[in-house]
Amino acid sequence: MRHLLLTGVAKAYGPTLALRGVSLALRGGEVHALMGENGAGKSTLIRVLAGLERADAGEVVLDGAPLRLTGPEVATAAGFRFLHQEMQVVPGLSVAENMHLAHRIPQRWGLVDWGRMRAAAAAALAELGIAEIDPRATMADLGPGDRMLARIAATLIADGGPEPWLYVLDEPTAALSHAEAERLFAVIGRLVGRGAAVLYVSHRMDEVMRLADRVTVLRDGVTASVLDRAAMDRDRIIRDMTGRAVDALFPPRAARVGRVLLEADGLAGGSLALRAGEVVGLAGLAGAGRNALLKTLIGALPRAGKVRLDGVEVPPGPTAAWAAGIAYVPRDRRSEGVMLGQGLGRSVSLPHLGWLARAGILRHRAEARLVADSGAAVRLKAEGPGQAVAELSGGNQQKVLFARALAGKPRVLLLDEPTRGVDVGAKADIYALVRRMAEGGAAVAVASSDLAELIGLCDRIVLVRDGRPGRDLAAEGLSEAALLAAIYDGEAA
Incomplete structure (x- = not known):
């Protein structure tokens, strides 16, 4: 040979x-x-x-x-x-x-x-x-x-x-x-x-x-x-x-879950409710519509029903959703998330320019402070806000998206394949970050094709088919085989 x-x-x-x-x-x-x-x-x-x-x-x-x-x-x-x-x-x-x-x-x-x-x-x-x-x-x-x-x-x-x-x-x-x-x-x-x-x-x-x-x-x-x-x-x-022992990749689950924060109906004939302090997984086969469901919630796709945050209807469109306190981390960071050729600071501040500006003029000091604070919160490793996103590792590019989502102190966090293409160390950081957000009172929805990730990170898992949320399962004690069987049972049904 x-x-x-x-x-x-x-x-x-x-x-x-x-x-x-x-x-x-x-x-x-x-x-x-x-x-x-x-x-x-x-x-x-x-x-x-x-x-x-x-x-x-x-x-x-x-x-x-x-x-x-x-x-x-x-x-x-x-x-x-x-x-x-x-x-x-x-x-x-x-x-x-x-x-x-x-x-x-x-x-x-x-x-x-x-x-x-x-x-x-x-x-x-x-x-x-x-x-x-x-x-x-x-x-x-x-x-x-x-x-x-x-x-x-x-x-x-x-x-x-x-x-x-x-x-x-x-x-x-x-x-x-x-x-x-x-x-x-x-x-x-x-x-x-x-x-x-x-x-x-x-x-x-x-x-x-x-x-x-x-x-x-x-x-x-x-x-x-x-x-x-x-x-x-x-x-x-x-x-x-x-270089260190990883005893538990996933942080402990929440001790208790609070009231319903986000309610959505008209989701391909189904509905979804997210509670404060809860991490909800969205599971399904490829093409089941998990990605489309999250895009509907953030307003990037048209919706037939209503999305209510704390009982107040959120107007259509991503701008209104971000302003209301709903943040979104897309699946494909390169085509949907970051601006590779520009400084990472602009990718972080982009959805927040409305309140960072005064009389139509961007407050650069406020933007710099926002980028620095949110970057530190996600342990972003970079030379500074002017460093091009393309120069960062995949894990740090993903953290740029999380910094952007956290910058507005969201009440609801929507994550689409949040650890795609990142190493195990960055995954541990992201999981810890998600749990901290939930412990702080946010509601989190995670769409993922990684069954172990859904089971280890989430409190409950909602099965999605044709973009419609269906039955849900308690994540604790669930095996990958049982989750996969439930997904296929839903498809057969």
Whole structure:
């Protein structure tokens, strides 16, 4: 089997040491997980492996011979392939055309040979057992999971180029449904069965425990541990990632719940009530309408019924909802939440500019104080309010959204996939923050596809189907299997 060894890899950006002597061993026929908190050095190590960054020190050995990763073309020639959760595709082109973007286009008499192109795409998909994707379909019609599978299969198209053997998958399931993730896991198994190595980068502990043959944990730019399957333990990995024992990821539940704060009816024929001091989970299959339900409550989608806060009807529209004391953290922070190219301070203050201004003029000192106070409340790590959001880690980008939500001292907090794409340390901070809000008298609704998160964080869980809130379950003592069974029972009903 082929093998790759990185030893003593170091990389500095000015005074910041991103990597300090990291080692990593990858072997064909196995899945190797790479874990660590945001800022631990995972992304820098991948960029070095891809030839996008030159290491300041260290050695790379491929199949016993030294390898100088001087550029992306060297990594490609060595058989390395990199697939990210946010992949570049051309939505208007067919699957077959997208699969050939990095390959020679089959031609006949100087024209595109569409038959051979589709046949090559179909053969590559079939090689990985992918039968549900039609090469003639438009890429825009595919879900994110099938787009990723098509991209993986594209690497198998034979055109005389180097044969891939190492696949680096960076947070591949962050935007996938359960069914899409299962299809990806099946394809990973087939790749490994062919002798490929898979470097799997994820914050999702259950996936790592399920897939990985070995795991390397980075902390503060160094290798904290390397564990084989026999030694892999969830608590040990978390301790190695964070440098501290994590006895309880989820804070204690509320001692008691207060009066109803928010009432909403006309929600696809259902209704929802949120009480002071309560954290309510929204559970359902992919496409069940959890996201749409929260958007309806915040006023981003039209509603048929009424939303009342403390008995007073909230006018339609997000501006009125924010002004009334309802805050919202969206699911996709990059497209719906933050402004990546601007200073983080503006992303925090955006919904609050109405009361931060006087006579139409923004009070900059008041804005700065608001950003500083709310940033400190969520333990935001940044150089200052002028630092671009794009420069922050995923966990700190998420904390920008929480700082924005908390800045207005909301009475109701609506959270859509609040820990998507963040590490275990940032998750613990977010869970503690949610509980503090509830203890302070706020009502919190959490839509999440993470069943363990719903059970551990929430007081009760409402089942959602077709955007309609249905029966609810007490979270305490509930198992993931029982919750999943209830979700499927609701769908069957």
